[in-house]
Amino acid sequence: MATTQLTTSSISVRNMVSFEGLRFSQVQFPCVGHVRIGTLTQRSFRGIVVKASTVVAPKYTAIKPLGDRVLLKIKEAEEKTQGGILLPSTAQTKPQGGEVVAVGEGKTFGKNKVDISVKSGEQVVYSKYAGTEVEFNGTKHLILKDDDIVGILDTEDVKDLKPLNDRVLIKLAEAEEKTAGGLLLTEATKEKPSVGTIIAVGPGPLDEEGKRTPISVTPGNTVLYSKYAGNDFKGKDGSDYIALRASDIIAILS
Known part of the structure; x- marks a missing residue:
């Protein structure tokens, strides 16, 4: 496949001012001939560096939920059936369980304060699509309201x-x-x-x-x-x- 090098003479845009002072880099694209945008008047971009954008997530050292909110460490989705068959990512059920990592100070009703109904270390089940997911310590966590927690489940059987x-x-x-x-x-x-x-x-x-x-x-x-x-x-x-x-x-x- 033929390729062409984009240079300052082959890229042009109408009514755009020149970019001065930036370092130039040559980029190859799988196309034939010079690249031109329509039949626009030539004004060159000088020294444009083409790079892929990267989003860097911020790093946290601690997360403290406020009010009646709870921080959970999400339980990983099942990757196999009970018979040992690997499940594709599209067939894996969205996890609805997690471990309580931290809790808020509770909710106030008039002069009365009500504590969160769960405590750190407990295994809980929560409502689908509840809360906000955050990446913390390399694993997925969820911040949600106390009322979005369905119940406490200390075993692997939902009847408990x-x-x-x-x-x-x-x-x-x-x-x-x-x-x-x-x-x-x-x-x-x-x-x-x-x-x-x-x-x-x-x-x-x-x-x-x-x-x-x-x-x-x-x-x-x-x-x-x-x-x-x-x-x-x-x-x-x-x-x-x-x-x-x-x-x-x-x-x-x-």
Whole structure:
């Protein structure tokens, strides 16, 4: 492939003043003949150095979250299935868990101050797309509000999740395997169930004075909840779970 060298005589731009005093560098491009922008009047650029731009991230020695915010170290996404199959980056699920690194001073309601509901070292699960990601000490971290943390999870099984604030953990009912006419449904056509059993409940939301209001459902209740609410999880036993706010529960079934 033919190449041409760009020199001060082969680059021209209309109505642009000359750049004086800069050191000149020759750059080769895969093209034929002289490079000219349209049929513009020639005024040369003298001494332009062409370089690739580089964005350098600032280095931090400490991050202190303020107010009701929490700093988490993000848990890395799974790179393999349970059977050992490597997952491409497009198939890896966005991590929703992390370790608490630091917490803010809490939130004030009138004259009452409420501390953050988690502490450093705890493993937690948080809402999708919550918070702001930052690079710190060579790893990805997340700064988010205390209310965006779904619960504390000390094990690898979601059934052990301890919900925080106004959230509840629900084990979903089994999806229908057949239609009313007896036809078997594929996984893709099974409707997402919106009925399940309460497994655990949080301490309740905060009122205007910073006091907890108990949640109106208890473990063991069978409930109907709003579709597409909350965060979905898969338990180690293969069961489906969802963590959502108590306000997303529509009714108690019996």
